[in-house]
Amino acid sequence: MLRRSLVILLFLALVTRLAPRAPRLLAQQGGWKTEGYGYYLEFRSDSLFAHEITAVSCIAAFKAVKVAAPAGASAAYKMTQGNAIFLLIPTDGGRMRLHRNGAASDMIIGPATRPGACDRPTADTPESNFDVFATT
16 A cells, blocks of 8 residues: 555656646747736837727837846836836746836736737727727
8 A cells, every 4th residue: 555655656746747837938029918907018029019908999008128137037128218117027827927116016918919909090089089988
């Protein structure tokens, strides 16, 4: 009985060690979406473009340029207007954390395709503004 338990434990330890793990993703390029914040993020080789999205709109929010990343972050971006710095922190499971300096919490981001609303400009009219506000 003891020998059988040891064999099972050894087998389980070996299997869990050899099992493939979810890769640590690096959002150096491509589209990512925040969970609960309403942002679609486009990472390019040297910049980050953020868009506020709703079901009917995609409005440019800010642009940031890549800067040297501190230890523990895979990348860092400084807003072109203002002093805010965003750190990209790797996590397991296909998502990452986006930390803004001075913020109490991080935004969780995951890979995403470009929303259809970003393929057309959002009109700046009273009716369109109401539609955007109503779907926020």
